[in-house]
Amino acid sequence: MIENPFLFCPQCGSPGGEFLRHHEYRCSVCGHRYFHNVAAAAGILARDVEGRFLFLRRGMEPARGLLGLPGGFVDPGEGVTEAVKREVREELGAEISSPVFLDGYPNRYAFSKIWYHTLDLYFTADILTPQAQWTLDAQEVVGLVWMLPEQVDETELAFQSLRQMWHDWKAGRWEVKQANRKLTR
Ligand SMILES: [Zn+2]
Structure with a gap:
């Protein structure tokens, strides 16, 4: 690298x-x-009606097999709201509500033998499409993992920026509302 x-x-x-x-x-x-x-990336922290958070098991390097959030890199010329909606659509085949910004954290991302420094922008949003209608990008996502906060093992989180955001959420920096509709099943 x-x-x-x-x-x-x-x-x-x-x-x-x-x-x-x-x-x-x-x-x-x-x-x-x-x-x-620094490259910009964006992801969403989404919660279901039972208070569980959605994580995706990564099918690609870096951090293959670990847990990330729906999201990805911002394209040239793209706004961040547009980018995060597009990425969720590509990965899950789902639409989301207007994302609400939480915070942005630095990360280092290894790809094709080069280190990239990124700024990972995290949002919260509701996923509007019921899970039965999602179509996953099978290369990028090998599993959906819904977890209550106490079930989250931080060593399983894919990126330093994600661990930092998770810490801040646990410390009570922001409210992440539970969805008011049942998504799963
Ligand atoms: Zn030269």
Whole structure:
């Protein structure tokens, strides 16, 4: 896993180059600079009528087999509300209510041998589509896990940002309302 995204300068092709403060590539030959900037991701914390939270068992690396939330990366040109709705639609085939922002936390995400620094933005939202009508993206999601707070094992949570958000929820930073309709079954 490497931090510097370039083995060679993308402008002049020289090998090496410095990588500063986890995001700035600088070529010592031609002076080219590139910022490997923080990427934005968004996810939702959803609760059912019985007070259980929805987690997804990850089918893909990184953190394959661990638990994440519905969500994903924000595309270029996309707003975060649009992004989180799109990601839930793609992963679960479900629609959600207007997401309410909780907080954003840093994360480090390894993909294709490169480290990405991300800012993971967490929201709460109700899932509007009954679970019987969901169509899961079988590659990304290998299981749905509904858990009461006391059933959540933090070592199973996929990302540092998710563990931090979960801690803040448990410390009472925000209310995450239970859905008023039964989703499961
Ligand atoms: Zn160069």
